Amino acid sequence: MKNITILLFLIILSNFSFAHEKKYTGFNSPESVVEGNDGYIYVSEIGERDKEGDGKIRRIDKKGNISTVATGLYDPKGIVFYKEKLYVTDRDVILEVNLNGTWSVFASTIAFPKTPVFLNDIDVDSNGNFYITDTGNFETSGVVFKMNMAGNITILFDETNKNNKAPNGVLPIGKNKILLIDWGGELFEANTITKKIIKLGDGFPGGDGLAIKNKTIYISSWKEGKIYKFKDGNSTVIAEGFKAAADIALSKDKNHLIIPDMKAGTVTIFPLKK
Numbered sequence: 001m002k003n004i005t006i007l008l009f010l011i012i013l014s015n016f017s018f019a020h021e022k023k024y025t026g027f028n029s030p031e032s033v034v035e036g037n038d039g040y041i042y043v044s045e046i047g048e049r050d051k052e053g054d055g056k057i058r059r060i061d062k063k064g065n066i067s068t069v070a071t072g073l074y075d076p077k078g079i080v081f082y083k084e085k086l087y088v089t090d091r092d093v094i095l096e097v098n099l100n101g102t103w104s105v106f107a108s109t110i111a112f113p114k115t116p117v118f119l120n121d122i123d124v125d126s127n128g129n130f131y132i133t134d135t136g137n138f139e140t141s142g143v144v145f146k147m148n149m150a151g152n153i154t155i156l157f158d159e160t161n162k163n164n165k166a167p168n169g170v171l172p173i174g175k176n177k178i179l180l181i182d183w184g185g186e187l188f189e190a191n192t193i194t195k196k197i198i199k200l201g202d203g204f205p206g207g208d209g210l211a212i213k214n215k216t217i218y219i220s221s222w223k224e225g226k227i228y229k230f231k232d233g234n235s236t237v238i239a240e241g242f243k244a245a246a247d248i249a250l251s252k253d254k255n256h257l258i259i260p261d262m263k264a265g266t267v268t269i270f271p272l273k274k
Contacts, residue, residue, distance in 0.1 A: 030265065034086075056071050080122050111151060140166065186199055211257060256270060
C-alpha cells in the first residue's frame, strides 16, 4: 500500500513541473517577455500604472544579469522581437525600440482606424504582419488590429463579431490564422481572411498570454496565477502559485516557458516536459 501511495504521488508530481529552473526578481510590474535572436530575454516593465515615464524595457542576459535597455515609456505591455528590434504596445501607441535603448513611436494613436482604449498584446508572423489586441473595457468593445511594416493598420475583428469581446493574448499559428485568448477565459482560433472565429475551449479566467509547441497550446491565467496546457480539447494545469501570470513566451529552444509574474515582480524560466 505504501509503495502504491508513493507511486501515485510521483505521478501527480510529474504533472506539475514545479522545479522552476530559474527565477529572476526585482522587476516592477513585468507584463510581457520575449527571447531575442541574441539569446537575451526582454521584459516590458510597466512600473506604476498610469504614471508617465516610469515604464522600461529590461533585459536578462545569458549569465542572468539584469539590465535596463530603454526608459521613459508609459505603460509598456506586449513585446515582440522582429528584425533585431523590439515592438511594444504602450497604452495607445506602438513603439519601436532599438537594442541600444533608443526608441520612437512606430504607430501613433491616429494611425489606428479606431481609437485604442487599452492596447495589450502584440505578435508578428513570418511575413512581418503584426497582430495587436485592444482589450477595451475588459468585458466588451475589444478590437484585434493588423499592422504591416509600413505602419498601416486595419481592423480584423471588433464588437461586430460576437466571439470577439475582450481579446488579450494573440499568437499567429500559420497562414491566415491566429489564436486569441479572451480576458473572460475563452480560447479562440480566428481566420484573418474569412473573419471566422471558432471557440476552442474555456475556463482560463483572466486569460493573458499564449504560446504553442507543436500542437500543445500554453495559456496563462492572470487572475488564477496558473499556467495551462491545452491539447485536443483538454486543459491541464502545469504550473501554479504565481500572483499574476502575465504574457508568457516560448523560449527559442522551445523547451521552456518564460513567465512574467506582474504582482510578484519576477520572471521565471519554466522547463517543459519533453
